[in-house]
Amino acid sequence: MKKFMDDNFLLSNAVAEDLYHNHAAKMPIIDYHNHLPPEDIASDRCFANMAEATLEGDHYKWRGMRSNGIEERFITGDAKPEEKWQKWAETIPFTMRNPLYHWQHLELQRYFGVNDLLNGDKARKIYETCNEQLANQSHSCRNLLRQQNVEVLCTTDDPADNLQFHQVCSEEIEDFKALPTFRPDKALALDDLYAWNEWIDKLAQIADQEVKSFDGALQVLKDRHNYFHERGCRLSDHGLPRAYYTDYTASELDAAFAKARAKTELSDQEKEILCTAFMQGFGRWNAEKGWAMQLHLGPMRNNSTRRFETVGRDAGFDSMNDLPIAEKLSRFMDSLDVKNELPKTILYNLNPKDNAVLGTMIGNFQDGGQAGKIQFGSGWWFLDQLDGMEKQMNDLSNFGLISKFVGMLTDSRSFLSFPRHEYFRRLLCDLFARDVAQGKLPDDRKFLAQLIEDICYNNAKNYFKF
CATH class of the missing domain: 3.20.20.140 (Metal-dependent hydrolases)
Incomplete structure (x- = not known):
């Protein structure tokens, strides 16, 4: 296996x-x-936090959260960033066989070196680990692109x-x-x-x-x-x-x-x-x-x-x-x-x-x-x-x-x-x-x-x- x-x-x-x-x-x-x-x-x-970096504007993920019964205030509404991240983390295990499952774990691995599986129990730990990196210039928008060896984007x-x-x-x-x-x-x-x-x-x-x-x-x-x-x-x-x-x-x-x-x-x-x-x-x-x-x-x-x-x-x-x-x-x-x-x-x-x-x-x-x-x-x-x-x-x-x-x-x-x-x-x-x-x-x-x-x-x- x-x-x-x-x-x-x-x-x-x-x-x-x-x-x-x-x-x-x-x-x-x-x-x-x-x-x-x-x-x-x-x-x-x-980005101030992982909710901004991961969920802001990403309608693929929003659809997945809605399908999992998450209220709109945790998606595009006024919930706190950490609350939105928690609801997304709770959704992830239920996205198995949807591309969201692969994409999210690739993002965690490639940008943050996080190999843990994201779920509700690990949400806070992963959130804090990634937020620490986002606070550094190494994870600014330009440097996120450089990490992936982007030569041209349109x-x-x-x-x-x-x-x-x-x-x-x-x-x-x-x-x-x-x-x-x-x-x-x-x-x-x-x-x-x-x-x-x-x-x-x-x-x-x-x-x-x-x-x-x-x-x-x-x-x-x-x-x-x-x-x-x-x-x-x-x-x-x-x-x-x-x-x-x-x-x-x-x-x-x-x-x-x-x-x-x-x-x-x-x-x-x-x-x-x-x-x-x-x-x-x-x-x-x-x-x-x-x-x-x-x-x-x-x-x-x-x-x-x-x-x-x-x-x-x-x-x-x-x-x-x-x-x-x-x-x-x-x-x-x-x-x-x-x-x-x-x-x-x-x-x-x-x-x-x-x-x-x-x-x-x-x-x-x-x-x-x-x-x-x-x-x-x-x-x-x-x-x-x-x-x-x-x-x-x-x-x-x-x-x-x-x-x-x-x-x-x-x-x-x-x-x-x-x-x-x-x-x-x-x-x-x-x-x-x-x-x-x-x-x-x-x-x-x-x-x-x-x-x-x-x-x-x-x-x-x-x-x-x-």
Whole structure:
């Protein structure tokens, strides 16, 4: 019987152990998509306690606590930090076989050297042990990143952001990069035209010009795209329930935009026209600048109206949608590709039913000028767990070239989440090693080692060119 989470955790044979310990483990981390607050990196924040460091903003853990019957005041409410930590510790034993169980113990081991199993009885001791370390500069936000050998991380930023915190990072940090990502989702948020118009007006104010037409809106967004590029941004990111595409004329586009600016309710077709046109613009600019475009497809957000009104968004009340995504995604990508304006693109699905759709879609638009130009992105959100990551890698292997995969990301709001890269790397090494053990792959250790290092780091470095 193997010991829980020992040095060979998730590694089933000697080939896996060699590939991981001698190759994957040593590679730096390029975390090209996360939701870390850039202000925390700029200020080099030190967390006051483990409740802040572990539970603040982590909706994965909040969902687990709610499922365990923990009252909201111990999750997002006004309970004391030590009380929140205690309730989380009491929840942990009941998360067995949920990824939270592995993630929490990896965090304790890798950042704090704590090998005890977390539970209610040990909560106070572990809390005090970790708090002592958090009080030291060794566990500031920047140094937590350094501990995990992070070379590049890309936050998620609204086009209206002035990126002042990224500027501080670029001036003060020499050994890793904290870069912005262009996330213009508010351009497509046409269900609330009052909020949408406020956002358009904010962009217009930044640009010091009026926005009276779609072309005017596109221009102020392009100005922001240029601004982000000058500050090191090399990716856009788009969170979409599905892809958008419809044919439209210039007059139809102008009419839909005029209605939106007048705060007149739009038809579904008018929304589709505007969303299509905005996304085509973003795609063209990305292609011009050599950026990668990330399409995150499939969430159904804010399902609980009651909780949305009391707790807010991004609080653990989102789930998978099951909308069809294939046809409009294909038509959107083709509308750019037909003019050779399709940028490097990473496609993520939240619903595993779409694995084969994306696994085959990427092959439609590959380009001999860029290996792996179109990527089937890593297991995302509800799928960034052992089973989901393995399924994604198997489907990518079956339909494409996993050898050209740009690897894992955290997609996290937590500075303690970077052992997820280790989790992925261990699983990746074991996936290939099991095939070797079963005679499905040759034991060409030199080639396998290079392939593993490429997926863990080199492919991303060559793809994004930060």
